[in-house]
Amino acid sequence: LRRRYRPVPDLPPEPDLKKRYDVVIIGGGGHGLATAYYLATVHGIRDVAVLEKGYLAGGNTARNTAIIRSNYLTPEGVAFYDESVRLFQGLSEEFDFNILYSERGHLTLAHTDAAIRTARWRAEVNKHLGVASEVIYPDEIARLAPNLNLSRDVRHPVLGALYHEPGAIARHDAVAWGYATGAARRGVSILQKTEVTGIVKDGDRAIGVETNRGRIEAGQIVQQVAGASTLLADMAGFRLPIRTVPLQACVSLPVKPFLDPIIVSGSLHVYISQTPRGELVMGGASDPYPLYGTRSTLDFKEGLMANMLELFPFLAEMKILRQWAGMTDMSPDFSPIMGETPIRNYWLDSGWGTWGFKATPVVGKRMAETVATGTVPELIRPFRLARFDDIELLGDKGAASVGH
Numbered sequence: 560l561r562r563r564y565r566p567v568p569d570l571p572p573e574p575d576l577k578k579r580y581d582v583v584i585i586g587g588g589g590h591g592l593a594t595a596y597y598l599a600t601v602h603g604i605r606d607v608a609v610l611e612k613g614y615l616a617g618g619n620t621a622r623n624t625a626i627i628r629s630n631y632l633t634p635e636g637v638a639f640y641d642e643s644v645r646l647f648q649g650l651s652e653e654f655d656f657n658i659l660y661s662e663r664g665h666l667t668l669a670h671t672d673a674a675i676r677t678a679r680w681r682a683e684v685n686k687h688l689g690v691a692s693e694v695i696y697p698d699e700i701a702r703l704a705p706n707l708n709l710s711r712d713v714r715h716p717v718l719g720a721l722y723h724e725p726g727a728i729a730r731h732d733a734v735a736w737g738y739a740t741g742a743a744r745r746g747v748s749i750l751q752k753t754e755v756t757g758i759v760k761d762g763d764r765a766i767g768v769e770t771n772r773g774r775i776e777a778g779q780i781v782q783q784v785a786g787a788s789t790l791l792a793d794m795a796g797f798r799l800p801i802r803t804v805p806l807q808a809c810v811s812l813p814v815k816p817f818l819d820p821i822i823v824s825g826s827l828h829v830y831i832s833q834t835p836r837g838e839l840v841m842g843g844a845s846d847p848y849p850l851y852g853t854r855s856t857l858d859f860k861e862g863l864m865a866n867m868l869e870l871f872p873f874l875a876e877m878k879i880l881r882q883w884a885g886m887t888d889m890s891p892d893f894s895p896i897m898g899e900t901p902i903r904n905y906w907l908d909s910g911w912g913t914w915g916f917k918a919t920p921v922v923g924k925r926m927a928e929t930v931a932t933g934t935v936p937e938l939i940r941p942f943r944l945a946r947f948d949d950i951e952l953l954g955d956k957g958a959a960s961v962g963h
């Protein structure tokens with residue numbers, strides 16, 4: 560039992576950089592590490608380098624609010640995230656390292672008739688695909704979240720909610736470290752402070768990368784850089800329909816547990832959960848401007864709190880411990896972009912915006928399958944880049960949780 564609860568797994572020492580790898584993964588966040596892990600464990604492909612310009616999982620993987628759910632709006636989205644939730648449920652066992660997976664239930668509050676309609680729509684799509692979601696009303700909401708202000712005498716009274724029982728949180732660093740350790744123990748090279756500065760091509764084929772540590776040849780390349788997606792695509796020579804926008808969050812001092820479910824209000828632009836340690840993790844809407852930066856603002860905090868106090872007035876005296884921002888790679892239809900690119904041997908995993916932590920396991924598994932077999936699996940084919948040319952968008956804004 561003691562081994563299970565050790566805070567950090569033992570990552571093998573960083574190996575020397577080689578001149579060539581069968582697979583080079585750009586980006587050492589959760590997605591890149593998970594892809595390396597499944598390449599090594601499922602497909603026996605171990606001559607893999609994960610190149611990370613900063614430190615391991617220091618990007619959005621370290622900055623997200625760790626919400627895991629599959630209550631999406633499009634059938635393609637629901638099926639995809641459902642596989643991820645199932646993988647998440649087995650990760651602590653698989654890693655022999657506790658990722659603090661905590662199933663809480665997820666409530667998306669509806670304050671208008673239109674929001675109730677969207678909640679019903681999501682519930683029906685979810686149930687059709689075997690995912691537990693239902694619309695509930697204030698008496699049931701009060702039972703699940705007794706501290707929530709359900710007064711009718713507020714600007715936006717709660718009329719109902721989409722309740723998604725499998726909604727969960729987990730320790731985000733642990734997820735990344737679990738994948739990193741599992742991959743490194745099987746021979747994957749995880750190279751920190753190694754920044755990709757260019758993509759080497761032979762015609763329309765990618766054959767390597769330029770880095771701050773020299774050129775590296777690669778059999779295949781996978782781009783998994785979230786907020787830097789457009790910058791890397793630019794280096795490779797193609798354009799992405801993505802804008803990078805900051806998303807901020809904050810955490811309070813720890814207090815006695817009082818909040819079991821995860822609560823989201825799209826209309827009020829707030830969401831909140833309580834960690835097993837007692838901190839309140841809170842976030843709001845995306846910043847209203849594109850930026851390649853992780854600057855946090857007073858404006859965000861003030862706006863968030865004004866709305867949060869409508870739901871939980873007794874938090875007025877709560878102290879905020881820290882605040883931060885991440886760079887989110889926003890796609891036009893609020894769905895990811897994965898698979899082939901116009902460059903041969905160059906695979907893409909991007910468009911993760913404000914929703915990609917929960918997808919970490921399924922992305923790893925399915926991107927690894929893509930690289931190993933050279934074929935994009937059915938489950939992720941709908942998310943192809945070419946859908947923007949074919950006008951086959953996958954509108955999932957209604958399930959985004961975060962205001963945009």
Ligand code: FAD
Nearest residue numbers: 586588589590612618619620623624626755885915916917
């Ligand atoms: P990252 O973890 O960002 O990893 C990409 C890595 O690429 C970075 O470490 C970066 O340093 C590296 N990199 C970039 N350029 C280069 C280069 N040139 N060379 C080498 N390396 C490079 N999602 C959810 O599902 N649930 C949530 O509750 C949630 N909350 C969020 C809250 C906030 C505040 C933010 C910002 C995001 C949230 N998200 C959430 C979204 C989620 O965090 C991301 O979609 C997900 O972490 C993306 O993982 P990744 O591995 O692709 O990216």
Ligand code: PYC
Nearest residue numbers: 624626913914960961
């Ligand atoms: O995707 O559930 C989510 C989420 C919540 C906050 C940010 N993203």
